Amino acid sequence: xxxxxxxxxxxxxxxxxxxxxxxxxxxxxxxxxxxxxxxxxxxxxxxxxxxxxxxxxxxxxxxxxxxxxxxxxxxxxxxxxxxxxxxxxxxxxxxxxxxxxxxxxxxxxxxxxxxxxxxxxxxxxxxxxxxxxxxxxxxxxxxxxxxxxxxxxxxxxxxxxxxxxxxxxxxxxxxxxxxxxxxxxxxxxxxxxxxxxxxxxxxxxxxxxxxxxxxxxxxxxxxxxxxxxxxxxxxxxxxxxxxxxxxxxxxxxxxxxxxxxxxxxxxxxxxxxxxxxxxxxxxxxxxxxxxxxxxxxxxxxxxxxxxxxxxxxxxxxxxxxxxxxxxxxxxxxxxxxxxxxxxxxxxxxxxxxxxxxxxxxxxxxxxxxxxxxxxxxxxxxxxxxxxxxxxxxxxxxxxxxxxxxxxxxxxxxxxxxxxxxxxxxxxxxxxxxxxxxxxxxxxxxxxxxxxxxxxxxxxxxxxxxxxxxxxxxxxxxxxxxxxxxxxxxxxxxxxxxxxxxxxxxxxxxxxxxxxxxxxxxxxxxxxxxxxxxxxxxxxxxxxxxxxxxxxxxxxxxxxxxxxxxxxxxxxxxxxxxxxxxxxxxxxxxxxxxxxxxxxxxxxxxxxxxxxxxxxxxxxxxxxxxxxxxxxxxxxxxxxxxxxxxxxxxxxxxxxxxxxxxxxxxxxxxxxxxxxxxxxxxxxxxxxxxxxxxxxxxxxxxxxxxxxxxxxxxxxxxxxxxxxxxxxxxxxxxxxxxxxxxxxxxxxxxxxxxxxxxxxxxxxxxxxxxxxxxxxxxxxxxxxxxxxxxxxxxxxxxxxxxxxxxxxxxxxxxxxxxxxxxxxxxxxxxxxxxxxxxxxxxxxxxxxxxxxxxxxxxxxxxxxxxxxxxxxxxxxxxxxxxxxxxxxxxxxxxx
DNA sequence: CGGGGTACTTAGAACTTTCCAT
DNA sequence: ATGGAAAGTTCTAAGTACCCCG
Numbered sequence: 001x002x003x004x005x006x007x008x009x010x011x012x013x014x015x016x017x018x019x020x021x022x023x024x025x026x027x028x029x030x031x032x033x034x035x036x037x038x039x040x041x042x043x044x045x046x047x048x049x050x051x052x053x054x055x056x057x058x059x060x061x062x063x064x065x066x067x068x069x070x071x072x073x074x075x076x077x078x079x080x081x082x083x084x085x086x087x088x089x090x091x092x093x094x095x096x097x098x099x100x101x102x103x104x105x106x107x108x109x110x111x112x113x114x115x116x117x118x119x120x121x122x123x124x125x126x127x128x129x130x131x132x133x134x135x136x137x138x139x140x141x142x143x144x145x146x147x148x149x150x151x152x153x154x155x156x157x158x159x160x161x162x163x164x165x166x167x168x169x170x171x172x173x174x175x176x177x178x179x180x181x182x183x184x185x186x187x188x189x190x191x192x193x194x195x196x197x198x199x200x201x202x203x204x205x206x207x208x209x210x211x212x213x214x215x216x217x218x219x220x221x222x223x224x225x226x227x228x229x230x231x232x233x234x235x236x237x238x239x240x241x242x243x244x245x246x247x248x249x250x251x252x253x254x255x256x257x258x259x260x261x262x263x264x265x266x267x268x269x270x271x272x273x274x275x276x277x278x279x280x281x282x283x284x285x286x287x288x289x290x291x292x293x294x295x296x297x298x299x300x301x302x303x304x305x306x307x308x309x310x311x312x313x314x315x316x317x318x319x320x321x322x323x324x325x326x327x328x329x330x331x332x333x334x335x336x337x338x339x340x341x342x343x344x345x346x347x348x349x350x351x352x353x354x355x356x357x358x359x360x361x362x363x364x365x366x367x368x369x370x371x372x373x374x375x376x377x378x379x380x381x382x383x384x385x386x387x388x389x390x391x392x393x394x395x396x397x398x399x400x401x402x403x404x405x406x407x408x409x410x411x412x413x414x415x416x417x418x419x420x421x422x423x424x425x426x427x428x429x430x431x432x433x434x435x436x437x438x439x440x441x442x443x444x445x446x447x448x449x450x451x452x453x454x455x456x457x458x459x460x461x462x463x464x465x466x467x468x469x470x471x472x473x474x475x476x477x478x479x480x481x482x483x484x485x486x487x488x489x490x491x492x493x494x495x496x497x498x499x500x501x502x503x504x505x506x507x508x509x510x511x512x513x514x515x516x517x518x519x520x521x522x523x524x525x526x527x528x529x530x531x532x533x534x535x536x537x538x539x540x541x542x543x544x545x546x547x548x549x550x551x552x553x554x555x556x557x558x559x560x561x562x563x564x565x566x567x568x569x570x571x572x573x574x575x576x577x578x579x580x581x582x583x584x585x586x587x588x589x590x591x592x593x594x595x596x597x598x599x600x601x602x603x604x605x606x607x608x609x610x611x612x613x614x615x616x617x618x619x620x621x622x623x624x625x626x627x628x629x630x631x632x633x634x635x636x637x638x639x640x641x642x643x644x645x646x647x648x649x650x651x652x653x654x655x656x657x658x659x660x661x662x663x664x665x666x667x668x669x670x671x672x673x674x675x676x677x678x679x680x681x682x683x684x685x686x687x688x689x690x691x692x693x694x695x696x697x698x699x700x701x702x703x704x705x706x707x708x709x710x711x712x713x714x715x716x717x718x719x720x721x722x723x724x725x726x727x728x729x730x731x732x733x734x735x736x737x738x739x740x741x742x743x744x745x746x747x748x749x750x751x752x753x754x755x756x757x758x759x760x761x762x763x764x765x766x767x768x769x770x771x772x773x774x775x776x777x778x779x780x781x782x783x784x785x786x787x788x789x790x791x792x793x794x795x796x797x798x799x800x801x802x803x804x805x806x807x808x809x810x811x812x813x814x815x816x817x818x819x820x821x822x823x824x825x826x827x828x829x830x831x832x833x834x835x836x837x838x839x840x841x842x843x844x845x846x847x848x849x850x851x852x853x854x855x856x857x858x859x860x861x862x863x864x865x866x867x868x869x870x871x872x873x874x875x876x877x878x879x880x881x882x883x884x885x886x887x888x889x890x891x892x893x894x
Numbered sequence: 895c896g897g898g899g900t901a902c903t904t905a906g907a908a909c910t911t912t913c914c915a916t
Numbered sequence: 917a918t919g920g921a922a923a924g925t926t927c928t929a930a931g932t933a934c935c936c937c938g
Contacts, residue, residue, distance in 0.1 A: 482926085482927075482928080484926095484927090486927080486928065491929090492907090492928090492929080493929070493930090494905090494906080494907090494929065494930070497929090540900085540901065540902090541901080541902075542901075542902085545900095545901090548928095551929090551930095553899095553900095553929095553930095554899085554900065554901075555928085556900095556901070556902080558901090558902075566902095566903095569902085569903090570903095573903090618904095618931070618932080619931090619932060619933085620931095620932095621931075621932060621933085623930095623931090627930080628930085630930085630931090632931080632932090660931095661904080661905070661906095661929095661930060661931055662904095662905055662906060662907095662929075662930065662931085663930095664905085664906080699932075699933080700895095700933085700934085703932090703933070703934085714932075714933065714934095715932080715933090716903085716904095716931095716932060716933080761905080761906090762906085763906065763907090764906085764907085766921090766922090768920085768921060768922090771920095771921085772920090772921060772922080775915095775920095775921085779915090844905085844906070846905090846906090847904070847905055847906075850904085850905095851903075851904055851905085852904090874923075874924065874925095875924085876924075876925070
């Protein structure tokens with residue numbers, strides 16, 4: 001450890017210097033070229049499949065073997081064995097909860113499994129075979145890895161001694177196996193087919209047919225997404241431990257910061273006040289910006305509240321909608337200049353009209369048929385509706401997945417009449433194509449509607465939005481985020497979700513709980529219906545809630561991000577991150593010390609924290625098994641990392657490869673300090689692939705510790721902090737003084753991109769990317785030509801003027817000069833655009849911009865460099881970040 | 895503690911509107 | 917005008933965190 005440690009120690013703790021920095025920095029220079037080190041050798045295209053495959057395979061991979069044997073035995077006698085093992089486990093490891101979970105599931109699964117097995121004849125040998133197959137597929141992309149894994153598997157299987165964790169392993173593995181098993185079978189079926197054929201064949205055939213029946217819509221609803229969906233985009237970040245350290249420059253600015261804050265733009269703050277009572281806002285208000293005071297809006301003026309109007313850049317809408325809009329836009333509630341209530345209450349007055357329900361089902365016209373086994377069948381309304389959900393997705397990859405189809409079919413049958421149920425027993429005999437064609441046709445018709453019709457619809461929507469999309473909270477009218485209740489449909493989980501395809505039921509008023517203040521009028525339920533409950537809980541921010549049937553989780557109607565309630569919380573989040581900034585050195589120092597702690601749990605905690613800090617990993621809560629198998633830091637398993645004493649010339653490299661939130665793959669090769677490396681070796685000792693890497697740690701233990709370190713500190717604060725500080729540093733580094741706006745924006749986007757890479761925010765390469773790049777290139781070429789022409793013209797003009805010296809030629813010369821410059825600028829702009837786009841093709845900037853970057857950093861940067869804020873934030877974003885735009889001056893420092 | 899539930903944030907895909915070159 | 921791509925918006929799944937109970 002000394003090697004790596006020594007250098008970094010001390011003040012420059014882990015410094016984490018994410019190398020991305022460096023890599024990202026470089027990236028810009030070389031343009032699209034290796035994408036900031038994001039390439040990892042896995043093929044680009046297949047990535048998509050990789051995602052899902054990855055999980056199944058990888059995850060289960062190792063356990064499969066080992067566990068398989070056991071599993072079987074266990075399955076049969078699972079109860080006894082599992083119970084005993086679990087008790088053991090507890091002694092040895094603290095992750096018993098996890099185990100328990102698994103046990104439960106396992107038992108259920110086992111049951112199912114045993115059935116499955118018989119059906120699919122998944123004997124262990126089969127499994128092996130399957131695995132191999134999978135592996136070989138995979139190996140195309142992942143050779144090295146696979147190889148390693150297989151080794152592991154073998155090893156582990158042979159070394160099935162009893163380790164502390166063995167029992168645990170067993171349990172888990174059996175579960176996993178089960179799962180794996182299932183998945184595997186699914187996959188296999190489908191995957192073999194799917195992978196190859198399905199994408200083409202089925203689709204194509206269908207498509208063709210559809211065409212016959214109905215003209216193909218100009219725009220498909222993207223049904224095709226599936227094919228190449230999103231690839232996994234691995235991110236590779238390299239870092240050298242040595243250089244780390246740059247970190248902390250931030251602190252320097254702390255002092256300044258304070259000053260700024262105080263000074264900022266908040267000139268007068270007369271804050272104080274808390275919101276008092278409710279009041280309704282009056283409607284009215286005239287056009288934008290009047291300085292007049294509007295007391296009407298705010299009644300609670302008890303304290304000296306100050307309200308200010310801010311002008312919005314929006315265009316006016318003299319047109320029709322009227323006052324409401326203007327009112328909203330014209331008046332801004334500067335809540336950030338007020339005091340916040342310190343008790344847990346979220347509001348004193350809340351009034352709204354309840355949610356908007358999905359439109360009732362409209363039966364299909366008679367002409368749209370459904371065939372079962374070649375014969376036309378007239379479905380009952382409920383069965384038809386659900387069939388329609390499936391028909392709409394016919395071209396989606398989902399319909400090629402076994403799990404999806406099974407879940408769908410099972411739930412569909414529940415909607416059938418006994419007769420239908422008796423008749424329809426095999427999904428593959430169902431012909432949804434006419435239905436699909438019908439929906440497609442409808443969608444085309446919608447697109448082809450005349451302007452007037454579209455306008456009318458738009459107006460109706462605005463009407464609804466005005467009525468149901470806003471609420472009155474503490475005297476202010478504010479937008480609601482999701483006032484429309486989710487319509488029924490088929491559940492679309494991300495990744496290999498075990499529940500994909502299940503029917504998401506229609507929500508009725510009887511399912512909905514309303515939350516509003518006692519003194520507000522109660523929302524009126526739709527005629528003939530009543531609410532499940534009306535309550536008045538001002539310690540929460542939701543207006544309506546209901547429980548969704550697929551996963552049994554609660555859903556809420558809440559306010560828009562531009563609202564005070566959301567904004568305040570958002571600002572607070574960044575303030576906590578800034579606070580962390582002030583303590584980060586100490587915290588880093590401390591966890592580095594803890595790497596040598598004698599207690600294993602402390603060492604695990606410190607290593608996990610190091611990952612979270614340095615790599616911006618998510619906390620990694622435990623998950624149920626009826627969800628896709630994804631992990632975060634605390635839930636990493638042995639199979640998710642590989643240790644290399646040396647890799648590519650670097651010592652002590654940890655290779656992370658796992659599926660994170662939304663089943664997005666995280667791949668990273670990270671050189672770490674020797675001490676970390678040794679600890680990891682220890683943590684992995686005597687464990688199987690499916691075991692928890694940090695078996696004595698979970699998110700609540702970690703967060704508890706973090707909270708002791710700093711008030712309000714949790715694992716996710718590190719993501720926010722590291723994202724924001726990275727943006728600030730990158731901006732500082734990449735911004736060239738005096739650059740023009742397009743250049744500035746390239747710098748900004750690059751800084752933003754560094755953050756997105758850090759946080760692993762990926763997106764699938766837009767389907768249109770290659771083409772659009774081509775177009776752009778063509779444009780650039782054309783522009784180059786234009787520049788040359790302009791140059792030529794300029795030269796001629798010069799000559800002419802030189803000769804004649806006439807005023808007229810002088811004017812002409814100037815003109816040519818200008819034209820030339822203009823062309824040149826345009827060319828430059830195009831080139832920048834091309835670079836930017838290429839660099840960005842598989843990175844999503846939006847998520848970090850919206851959720852991780854302190855908007856004041858961006859605002860300050862814009863102000864300092866004279867970049868219009870609209871270049872960085874669109875309208876919605878400006879609404880959300882109004883507080884930052886208003887309060888941050890050019891000197892703001894995070 | 896574990897286990898379950900609640901509330902709220904974060905996330906990429908899907909869909910819609912706007913923009914821009916022909 | 918048109919149609920295709922980009923930009924913007926909507927949707928809702930999937931996380932985190934925390935609380936309460938036994």
